[in-house]
Every structure is written in structure tokens, then in C-alpha cells.
Amino acid sequence: MTNLFLLQLLNGMQFGILLFLIAAGLTLVFGIMDFVNLAHGVIYMVGAYLAVTFSQMTGSYGLGLLLTLPATLVIGLVLELLVFRKLYDRPHLDQVLATFGLVMIITEGVEIIWGAAPLSVQMPDLLSGSVPLIGPLRYPVFRLVVIAAGLATAVALWLIITRTRIGMRLRAGATNRAMVSALGVDIKKLFTIIFAFGAMLAGFAGAMVAPILTVDPGMGESVLILAFVVIVIGGIGSVKGAFAGALLVGLVDTLGRSFGPIILRSFLDPSAAGQAGRVLAPMLVYILMAVILAARPAGLFGART
């Protein structure tokens, strides 16, 4: 039981870290530009596909991953210049619709290029083993690497935001966009950089999970909506909130699915518990969101509503 708990704890953390990489870019864009981007999930999906293709071309997953980063950065840049830039001053409704259109275009484009069938990529031999945890329990090295890489990214993001000039501008922009612009900061350039950077983080997340998940055109969508939940829980615009929210959602979702039925069994009969568990577990994160919102409408770390 403790072993299973430890295993699921690690799985939950890994899922949470993945959600953080996606939510981080989204929350910056939401917080600073007041911009809803439904197309963020498909960039994660495109990142996974690019990682598959680049890995096959170079014969190495590591190289594939490295090539995916600049590629998704460029995709983010192009989308910002062509579409998003025109939408900053528009109502949220327009932003939602235009980015919804982009989701349709990119998803269908991916199906045309790569086909609708799921793809997979070979895990590098070096990372394909497993390490012993407590007792007979072992855990795949690659998943630990995903956790470590995500944590390293979180630390790097924190350093950039709190210690560098661009991070300072970013924080200032989130507080008062008009004032920062008036003080002579090229806010448009800042937006472009944030957008491209967020796209790269999503692409990174996609490339990281390509070896452990199947790569298919629908993979971005469930993750996008969960990233929204993360942002709503954490508070819009707060990277710290995104980190806390992502871990919370990752852990609650993973532990809920494996332990929900077990806990229910203590006060329901087994078959009813199994059924109730299956129905309740996927709803758990949304219920969590509802509870947190009822208590704090601005989210855990949000300053504004």
C-alpha cells in the first residue's frame, strides 16, 4: 500500500510537472496580455510530433528534443506575428474564436502531415531502465528525468522572472501595462518574446512526454483544459500559482484515480465503490477547482479577479 502510494505520488508529480510546463506559458500570456489562447494545447501536440520526426531524422531522441525547442519557438513567433498581435486589443470573445479557429487549422494540418494514427518514439537506451525505490518497487528512469527537467525549468523560470531585466519588465508589465509602455519599454517586443517562449515551453513538454505517451492529434486538448484548471486554481498571471496548481492537479488527479475506489470501499460495497470511483475520479480536479474558487475567486496566488 505504501509502495503503491509512493509510485502514484511520483506519477502524480510527473503529471503535475508536465501541466506546469504548459500552464506556465499560458499564465504569462493571460496575466500580462489579458489574452485567452486556446491554441496553446496544439503547440504542445505539435512539439510531440516534431520530437518524433526529428528523432527519426537524427536517429537520436536527445537531438530530436533539442531541435524541437527552436522549432516550436519559431512557430510561436510566426503565430504571434500573423494572428495574435492583431487580437490584443480585441474582446476576449474574438480571441477565443480566432484561437479556436487556429486549433482546427493546426489539428487538421497535423493529421494531413502525420496522419491520424498514433505515433511513438523510441526512448533513449540510456534512460530506458528503472531504478529501485523502497523494497521490490522500481521506477522508470525516464519519468524521473521528466520530473527533474520540469523542476529545473521551474527554477530557471523563477530566476529569470526575479533576477533578470526581462523578468523585471515582465513583472512590471503584469502589474501595469500602460505605465511600463509609457516608461519606454517596447511592450510589443516583450509580448512577442513571452509568446514565443511560452510556445517553446509547451513544445518542450510535448517532446518530453513523446516517449511515454502515444502521440496523437487529440493529445493537446485534454491537457489544455487541465492547464486552464491549473491557472484558475493558481491565479491568473502567477507562475508560482501555476506551479502550485499544477502539482495539486497532477497529484489529485493521479491519486484520485488510484485511491478513490479504495477509499470509497471503506464505506460502500465493492462494486458500488468501483463504479462510483470510476465516475468520480475524473471529476475530482474540477470539483477541487469549484471548491477553491468558491473560497478564493482569484485563485490561490491571484491578486486580481
Place this chain on the structure above:
Amino acid sequence: MRLIPTRAWAATLLFAAFAALPLIAAALDDAYLVVIATRILAYAIAALALDLILGYGGMVSFGHAAYLGIGAYSVAILSRAGITDLSLHILGAIAGAAIFAVITGAISLRTKGIYFIMITLAFAQMAYFFFVSLSAYGGDDGVTLSTRSTLFGQPVLEDDTALYYTAFAILLGLYLTAVAVTRSRFGRVLTGARENPVRMQAIGFSPFRYQLTAFVISGCMTSIAGVMLANQASFVSPAYMDWHRSGELVVMVVFGGIGNLLGAVAGATIALLLEEWLAVLTEHWPLLFGLILVLVVLYSRDGLTGFFRRRL
């Protein structure tokens, strides 16, 4: 105010065209036309309902497909329980939608703007997962309905034309109701709350109550569309509440031009016909549909009707 007589004329024309459609289909000997048109009517009901809160209340709900699903599943669940009458299916749908709308609306309306959009989307996804894990009703695969709803105990809706006219009557009734609602004191307060909630509060109205009531009315109306869709397809699955469907509903409202009700009906017609037409052209029609959507949003601020209005 000048617009209202124009809208009455346009509405008369549009509804007359819908009323005559089965005759045209019969003359062309094209039974499929009635099938598509029934779907259009059902989606028009949903778009109309969404326009009520989106256009008049300023609430961008990106989770309205949940109510389509609630309506569709009320047909499946009640039919299995031996209750087959359409009016009871609609009552069941309204009851289910009202409960879901009161709870999720009360939480979502504590927030606004981007938060509201994301939260309505998240709650719809929750409903989606609920029905996906409902293995008694086929889970992800859904269930096929062996019969359509009955009308006064008679299986008249098995006939496609009868189903069409039933959907037509419901749409017409709901359209007239929605027009009356927006012109009522309630509708004025709702619009006022959209424009300036603080001022509405100051003159003694609680925006929250009016917005929540509108949200619940809209959800209930949308669930009726779900009942009609389930009957049309004789099939119910969680796909009705896919978040793409929610997006399509918003697209319909915007295509028609938000905040004039008739636009929503026109928008549903335009969007579904466009889909049908593009699907004939290529199997990759979502690519073209998405492209048109992006261009419409970027270059025509009042939807397609606004685009034409400026040209005329």
C-alpha cells in the same frame, strides 16, 4: 429601435423559408435536406439560447455543449426507464440542465472575463467525463436509441418531416419567448448589468441574480436542443458535449452577429451549411473552416451578417 421592424421582417422571411423547406425537399425528392435542416433547427435553438446570455448578458460561456449532452442523455435515460413522451423528455432535460446551471453558474458568475470562459469550459469538461465514465449508457461509445420520443403516446416523430416540424415549432416558440424576454424589464436589467454592473447595483438591482437566472434559462433552452438532436440522430454519446461543440455554438452566434437573436438562428444555418459544403469539398474541411473563422474574426467585427450589412 429602427432595427426592430427590420428584424421582424427578416424573422418572418427566415421562418417562412424554414416552414416551406420540407415542401422544397419533397419537390426536389431530396430526403437528406430535411435531415440536415432538422439538425440546423436544433443547433439554432442552442445558438439562440447562447445569444441570450452572450449577446445580452455579456457572458461568454464556452461550455454550452454540456447542456446539449444533458438534453440528449435525458432522452436516453428516460427512454430506458420506459418514459417515452417528448414533453417528459424535455421536462427531464430542463430539470437536469437547471440543476447543473444553478450550481456551475453560481460558481462561474463569481468571476468574469477570462476566468468565466475557462471555468465554464472546465465544468463542461467535467460533465463530459461524467458521461464518458457512465458505463451503463455505453461510456465513450454512447447508446443507440431504438425509437424516437413519442408525441401524446403516438410514434409520430419516427417520420422525419414530423420531427422537423416539431423542431420548427419549438424554435419558433423559443425565439418569440427570447424576444419577449429581452424586451422585458428582466432583459433590460440584464443588458444594464452587462454595460455597468456597479451602476445597476447602485440603483438597486443585484446583477448576480439576474445573470444567474439568465444563465439557467439559457442552459435549459440549450438542453431542449439536445433532446431534438438525440431524436434526429437516434444516438446519444458524450461527443455532444465535446468542447469543440461548445466552440461551434459560440461560432454560430458570432457568425450571425451577436445580440440580436435572429442572428443566432441565421448563424447556426450558415455555420452548418458551410460545414456540409466544405465536407463535400474535402475530408480536411476543419482546416478550411478554421481558416474562414480566423479571417472572419480578424477582418469582420460583426460576424458575417455585419459583413454583408456594411456591403449593402
